Amino acid sequence: MADNRAIQGVGRITKLFLDDTRPAPDASWTVVRSYDAFVRYITEKGVPDVISFDHDLHWEHCYPESGEFAEKVIPYDKYKIKTGYHCAKWLIANGHKLKEWHVHSSNLVGAANIEAVLSTGEKEHA
16 A cells, blocks of 8 residues: 555655755755745745755845954844844744754854844743
């Protein structure tokens, strides 16, 4: 007798890859390229089993006014386009529990900010 779980989507792991430019690691990931697409995915489909976060979702996040790529403090209040950090904050603010998450951002300060929000959120919602 055939196992129909894979056909019906039962038992299938859902994976969401948030990144404005990079391709997903493989075809098993769904890619979203912006804050709005991220929120829409979670709102429509729920929290996936795994989320991988990028921080910089627009060129303005990569080229700050200071001219330094690796700023020590990120000027979130000056950004017109939301970052992966905003996505993480939205998840926690809306009470979503994450099963598994990763941060793959090259922006070390931004990555640390996402990790701090998600780690704190896990503790608060445990």
